[in-house]
Amino acid sequence: MRYDVRLTIDYSYDAVSDRARNVLRLLPSDIPGQQRVQQRMLKVTPRPGERYDRVDFFGNATSAVAWHQPIQAFSLHLTAQVERIAVAMPLDLSPPLAGLAADIANVHTLLPTAPHHFMAASPRVAPMAATTEYARGCLTPGMTALQAVEAVGRALHRDMTFDPEATTVDTPPAEAFRNRHGVCQDFAHVMIAALRGIGVPAGYVSGFLRTFPPPGQPRLEGADAMHAWVRAWVGQETGWIEFDPTNDQFAGIDYITVGYGRDYGDVAPVRGVLRSSGGQESRQAVDVIPLEAVPEVRR
The missing domain is CATH 2.60.40.2250 (Immunoglobulin-like)
Incomplete structure (x- = not known):
């Protein structure tokens, strides 16, 4: 496309x-x-x-x-x-979430795509007990790493409200999560914190999203905006996947990537x-x- x-x-x-x-x-x-x-x-x-x-x-x-x-x-x-x-969603060859740490340990490189850069605290996303507990509540026994990413993303879409008046570019993720309101940047930061808390390397994606006008109405010039979503590393077989918690979907052909980073500050x-x-x-x-x-x- x-x-x-x-x-x-x-x-x-x-x-x-x-x-x-x-x-x-x-x-x-x-x-x-x-x-x-x-x-x-x-x-x-x-x-x-x-x-x-x-x-x-x-x-x-x-x-x-x-x-x-x-x-x-x-x-x-x-x-x-x-x-x-257009890329088909890969088969879920990711390990059980409990086994993801072994896959991470077997990555012997510090190239930019290495999962090690996306595991610990970054300048805008610190460890948060509340998001870690929330993520654990989304898990079921035997869940794969990919299933865990999807479960956390879909839960945040369900439980958080998109509200452009609720936050600013400098709002801490802890505040956005506590109030359950925010914009795409907040959804992404909260999901990154939640995934890192359960051992899944996660980072921030900045780019553009093709939007759809209401049925029967023309698209408005200048109505789109820059967007943010999440990438997560789910094992050596599958590698990186991208999920958009704001819109409850994996990133597909409507998403144009501008930059990758640990959080918004990098991009x-x-x-x-x-x-x-x-x-x-x-x-x-x-x-x-x-x-x-x-x-x-x-x-």
């Missing part, structure tokens, strides 16, 4: 800012067997005095930009054409510093436009 992706993010400040610097993770990349990027471009306005494009440790395309002149606003505009490859779309005073405003618009006709079927 091929998509045109367009993203615009505008920032404006009450006062002129000086020495602004940002790290951007907005460009999708090729993922063997899952995603092919046919073209991509990230335009930054006004043009920064410095721009350095590289690939970070986890394989994410990263752009570092800086302005040496004062600015009071800047815009980011992404255009990309991405092919999402934040825009992260930086500036010197200014007063407040700021930001606006975001995303379009994920399919270039092929597919049945409007929700999984």
Whole structure:
């Protein structure tokens, strides 16, 4: 399935800012067997005095930009054409959850895809007794690692409420879980904490999700948004799988990946510093436009 992706993010400040610097993770990349990027471009306005494009440790395309002149606003505009490859859900060859630790111990590498990076606390996801207890309550005897991931994800979808007014980008996962309200970032962080608590390596995925308009209504331009979901390592045979607790489904052809990390901090779309005073405003618009006709079927 091929998509045109367009993203615009505008920032404006009450006062002129000086020495602004940002790290951007907005460009999708090729993922063997899952995603092919046919073209991509990230335009930054006004043009920064410095721009350095590289690939970070986890394989994410990263752009570092800086302005040496004062600015009071800047815009980011992404255009990309991405092919999402349809992949059938693999057979469940994952070990029983109790045996997953042995599979992890048999991975003798620290490459970015190694499960060891995704087991312990990360800057935004600390161990939480409450989520560990919750995850244990989702398990049944003899459950495989893959079944455990699915059970935890589906339970969180059932028990948490999507509420864009309940949290901010800095809300701790413990607070979102305690209130059972949040957005996709919160669902992902809570699920990551829950899985790590029962011994399943888990990380954060940032990207785009094709959305469906209400029946009989046209899709709205700019109505889509960046999305977040979870990847979990379920053994040497199956490897990494991806589950979206916000929408209660495994990630499929409607999902376009931008970045992988331990939590949001590793894949934040825009992260930086500036010197200014007063407040700021930001606006975001995303379009994920399919270039092929597919049945409007929700999984």
